[in-house]
Amino acid sequence: MNDLTSLMRPESVAVIGASNTPGKIGYAVVRNMMSSGYKGEIYPINPKETEIAGLKAYPTAIDVGKPIDVAVICVPAKATLSVAEDCGKAGVKFLIVITAGFKEVGKEGRELEEQLVEIARKYGMRIVGPNVLGIIDTHTPFNATFAKEMALEGNIAFISQSGALCIAILDWSLKNGLGFSQFVSMGNKADLNEADFIEAASHDEDTKVICLYLEDVVEGDRFIKVAREAIQRVPVVALKSGVSSAGAQAASSHTGALAGSDTAYSAAFRHAGILRATTMTQLFELANAFTTQPIPKGKRTAVVTNAGGLGIVATDAIELGGLEMARFSEDTIALLREKMPPMANIYNPVDVIGDAHYDRYEIALNAVLLDPNVDAVTVLLSPTAVLEVDKVAEVIVEANRKHPEKPIVAAFTGGFAVEQAVEYLKKHGVPIFAFPEEAVSTLIGMTEFAALSEATHNGEEWVFDDVNSERVREIFDSVREDGRDLLLSPEAAEVAECYKIPAAPSRLATSEDEAERHAVEMGFPVVMKISSPDIMHKTDIGGVKVGIESPEEVREAFRSI
Template sequence: MNKFDIDNLKYLFEPKSIAVIGASRDPKAWGHVILKNLIDYGFEGRIYPVNPKTESLLGLKCYPDIRAISEDVDLAIIVVPAKMVPIVMEACVEKGVKVAVIITAGFSETGPEGEKLEKKVLEIARKGGIRIVGPNCMGFFVAKSKLNAAFTAIAPKPGKIAFISQSGAFAGTMMYWATMKDIGFSAAISVGNQADLELSDYLMYLADDETTRVTIAYIEGVKDGRKFMKVLEYYTSKKPLIVMKLGRTSSGARAATSHTAAVAGRDELYDVVFKKYGVIRVYEFDDMFNIALAFANLPLPKGDRVGVISAGGGWCVEASDALESLGLKLPSLPEHVVKEMDKILPPFWNRRNPMDLVATVDPEPFKTAVELLMRDENFDILMLLGYGNFGRISNLPFLIPKEDAIAKEIADLVKKYKKPLVVVNVFGKEFSNVKVFEENGIPVYLSIQKAAKVVKALADYAHYLNSLEEMEQT
């Protein structure tokens, strides 16, 4: 099969009909949960439960065999014991199924016998041109198709972030966590053992998917390094990719191999490849989502020069250390900015970047400072620290509506000047201005250190794209 033969992936991401083979009455069984999730999330295509022991499930007619379905079936979700999967796959080939998602475990991740079984299933599928997701996976989610075929009952809202995971448990947990944090996904895929379709194939599809703006991936290893690099070259020229690659230690690599039959490889080689192709590597899941939110919502910067506006001096010091330790630049304030701020701030303000607005209670100077730096070509990215806290912490409730209104106006400046802004507020969603920022596409972080990593990622990816443009011109 051609390395980039991904035409059938449209039947995974946009199927018109789905058969759940192994659908069950038992509410704890995978075959029940996935069928129920498909129905509850509102999949608008045809759903066919397949179970020879019952006539109906969850209000749908049940079929004894996939071949008993008179209409075409684009996608089969297989939830039967491992030893039955070859027989089921033969039936799927006869039916003309395009893609099969094998939820069942007990294949190559278990040892030689499981590996033989996996190869047998793959051989059968290839004879019929069926592409396989899994086996040993937790399903998938596609927002544009209103399709939740994952084990998690609560699906995330539609968004611009795609999520690919080699760990089913990690995928399920992160989907639930994202829902709790009100983070939207365009798609989420648990890839399992990658007997056929692998990380590279999904990335090739997502590179041209209009609903996806950034992809995050949890990986333990890749099976075809050359194919992976070729796909990275294509994908990252179009969209940012954030990877959490584990299995860095010898123990971690062994755990990865036994977990999903992954080929972990030398970790330093992954580092080299990631740097070459502009992939952003993270080591904690919250960094992965923090960075993804920025890429999903903000314009890209032109460079790595950061302007910082703060409600207090201590945060200026912390921001300086955090940003400069990551290699980011803090340009001096231009004279025209100092002159304008002199008109509205006390004479003892610091007149440098980071800007200390000396605990001014009025939110207006924050907006003025943001717009001055937005307009100035010496700054590529802005960071706003401690905005909008005085109304709550100083018990000045009359200030809160104004803080919220100015937050909306600051968010509008990002759209006007097409320059990214990240906000740090240790109180999070407890404060209403944080909700205003987030509802208007401005990500808010709980710490300066976390926000600095986000700024670094934005700058690094922008630098990578700039280097590609320079190469094209030479």
């Protein structure tokens, strides 16, 4: 395990490129460090200044003459190599390289990034970034970013490949009252990557759930191994972008990421036990639920509502989403029959009907929570003129306190009439939504994670001994040496063969004689197609010939292609 304690909870931080000029990144980082309540030592580094923000400034990290755990680098890209050398000589443990202009901008930037990594390795330093917002740990507290505000204290570790997205989410979270334990911008991931930060967050006592925004994964095997271990302690939820061809191209220009096959990522996430979110909204709705509610023990869901229509919408969402409508025990049905008016529906969904006061919600909610056939509850509300909406919110919070073993989600469908109650539920940790489908979707996600976690815990690791991984590495190395990032058809077929994956046999022919020989060996009929890294749509140019039945046809097709 990589110990990132000195990174997330450092005793001393140097800000290289610190500034007294408002609007400069180095100005923002120093102010954020000071205003965050950080208790350690802060060393501004700027050869042109003697004092910054009331702190003594130093020409270089070497001149500090004291131990430095973290150096935050805010200088132009071309200056990073010399300051990294200084940091290495000063014994710095971690570099947070906020500076952009590395592999995300092309070949020259990639070479600069590789040189930076070489310097770090020479001195045993680890790198966050480059091209990052920075890092926040709210419980240290520690804010080494150039964001406008400090994150609220909470229990969500957010690990993102996009720094700009971090800024937007941070601002959004302040408005919505969502708190974080750790807030990490990974950028180009020249050194430390998602596996390192997942591992660190999973061992953090203040973290209850890990949220990921990923454009690619750089160490697949290690990523899966670390995630499988992490979910035994905390849920891991991921949003993987770059799933469309245009999105993948955007990811490459953003952080130099190679987005990869979405199908492969889906399979890897399932195997790792990672719950995959499809939207940013879903990512943080699930995160909030995991920090405030227990994980469901099963799929059986009860619904309590005062509006039949809302109950039907929720029932559809439950059934279509793979959950089950709970079948109440005889004791629960008898209790509801005794306490509810004749017009009420005492079966699932429980409809306390439109003239209900808060006490009917209290009776129904506690009854279904006590039922052994219920794993989770969804509470729905329409704000009628007779209903004490705020008291219903209080009833839900109290029921959640009395029954901490079962998750409760709620949907209060309304506007001004439910506003105060919604804030009360948020404040007391009950996931609250505007519509039933959103509430049910969160329960579906939590239940899916429970199944993933169980399968990962009980399942065996996927290990295959009869694969020729060495030959696959040789093929990939050859492709890279050619300056390509796509395999030719024969190469792809050979990779599949190395992994015992059934695929149509494929051979590369560079002459008519070679083509005829391969065709005879493989057996007719055969298909012939052009093999070129520059031609993606072969059929469009007549580069594919099918139904070839003889050596003569092979030669003719070769000449044509």
